[in-house]
Amino acid sequence: QQQVKQSPQSLIVQKGGISIINCAYENTAFDYFPWYQQFPGKGPALLIAIRPDVSEKKEGRFTISFNKSAKQFSLHIMDSQPGDSATYFCAASISGSRLTFGEGTQLTVNP
Amino acid sequence: DAGVIQSPRHEVTEMGQEVTLRCKPISGHDYLFWYRQTMMRGLELLIYFNNNVPIDDSGMPEDRFSAKMPNASFSTLKIQPSEPRDSAVYFCASSLFRNTEAFFGQGTRLTVV
Numbered sequence: 001q002q003q004v005k006q007s008p009q010s011l012i013v014q015k016g017g018i019s020i021i022n023c024a025y026e027n028t029a030f031d032y033f034p035w036y037q038q039f040p041g042k043g044p045a046l047l048i049a050i051r052p053d054v055s056e057k058k059e060g061r062f063t064i065s066f067n068k069s070a071k072q073f074s075l076h077i078m079d080s081q082p083g084d085s086a087t088y089f090c091a092a093s094i095s096g097s098r099l100t101f102g103e104g105t106q107l108t109v110n111p
Numbered sequence: 112d113a114g115v116i117q118s119p120r121h122e123v124t125e126m127g128q129e130v131t132l133r134c135k136p137i138s139g140h141d142y143l144f145w146y147r148q149t150m151m152r153g154l155e156l157l158i159y160f161n162n163n164v165p166i167d168d169s170g171m172p173e174d175r176f177s178a179k180m181p182n183a184s185f186s187t188l189k190i191q192p193s194e195p196r197d198s199a200v201y202f203c204a205s206s207l208f209r210n211t212e213a214f215f216g217q218g219t220r221l222t223v224v
Contacts, residue, residue, distance in 0.1 A: 013196060034212070043115075043202050043215030044154070089154060099144075099213060101154040 003005040004092050006102025013109050019077040021105045023090035026071065034099070035064065035075050038087045047088070050077070080109045115216035123222045129191040132219045134203030135184055144213060145188050146176055146202040150210050154202075160186065193223045 005024045013019045023033075034049035050057045050064040050073065057064045063076040077084055090102040116135040124130050135142045158168040163171040163180045171178070175194070180186040190197055200220050203211040 040218075043204070043218050045215065046212040049212070097161065098156060100156075103153050 004090060004100050004102040006090050006105060007008050008105060009103065010106045011108070013080045013107065015080065015082060015092075015109055015111050017080050017109075019080045019084070019107055019109070020074060021088055021090070021107070022072065022074045023092075023102050024064050024070075024072045025092050027092070027094070028071070029094045031035075031065070031095060032093045032098075033066065033073050036089045036091060036101075038089065044089060069080075077107075082109045082111050115203055115205055115214050117201075117216035117219050119219060120217060121220045121222075123224065124193055126194055126223055127192045128223075129189065130193045130197075130221060130223075132188040132201050132203075132221070134186045134188070134216060136186070136203070136205030137214055138184065140205035140207050140214075142206045142208075142213075143180060144204040144206075145185050145186070146204065146215075148200045148202060148218070149198075157188070190221075193221075195223045198222050 007022050031052055035047045036044035037047045038044040047061050048062050048064055050066050052068050055066050061078045064073060066073045068079060085108050088105045088107055091099045093099045115137055117177040118133045122130060141162050145157040147155050147157055155170055157170045158178045159166055162179045163183055176190055178188045198221055200218045202215050202218045206213040
């Protein structure tokens with residue numbers, strides 16, 4: 001019940017395209033859903049986060065869509081750039097603190 | 112603030128040796144987390160502290176692993192004795208409150224040969 005399932009495992013997108021990464025969870029007690037971005041040799045860094053009282057949150061080219069009834073949330077990267085090439089992790093937690101991470105998606109944006 | 116600082120960045124040790132990883136969280140952060148990252152298992156939470164007190168250590172894989180936080184600005188993760196399957200990148204992270212951004216350090220890449 002603590003698992004967060006992420007897909008796809010890898011994604012290749014052309015520059016200017018839309019990257020979409022999906023996550024699903026089982027535990028309805030999760031109340032915080034962040035996305036982290038990780039570049040090689042670096043620690044993960046928070047990209048954007050959402051709480052279940054809203055269905056969408058947008059920050060620049062990055063949007064989280066949240067479907068509470070389906071227990072799914074997704075990250076959309078609009079106008080994808082080569083600099084967005086990284087590994088993306090979704091995560092979830094109950095009242096903060098203990099983040100459960102998805103398996104990660106390796107995104108490659110071709111020039 | 113310089114962010115979360117971990118040392119060493121890389122550690123190569125022989126099987127059976129003791130390994131100590133160190134972390135300095137961001138000043139003022141009340142939560143400190145130790146994660147392990149491997150290709151097979153992804154990012155796993157090992158243990159976390161709140162105000163220097165261990166709250167949840169259920170992710171610590173074996174008794175060979177131990178973690179301490181003697182004060183608000185320092186934590187250690189110790190593996191004794193180390194084994195090749197402990198090879199991974201170990202991250203320390205800190206956050207100000209619950210449900211807020213966790214800031215990660217650069218990680219320590221541990222190789223046990």
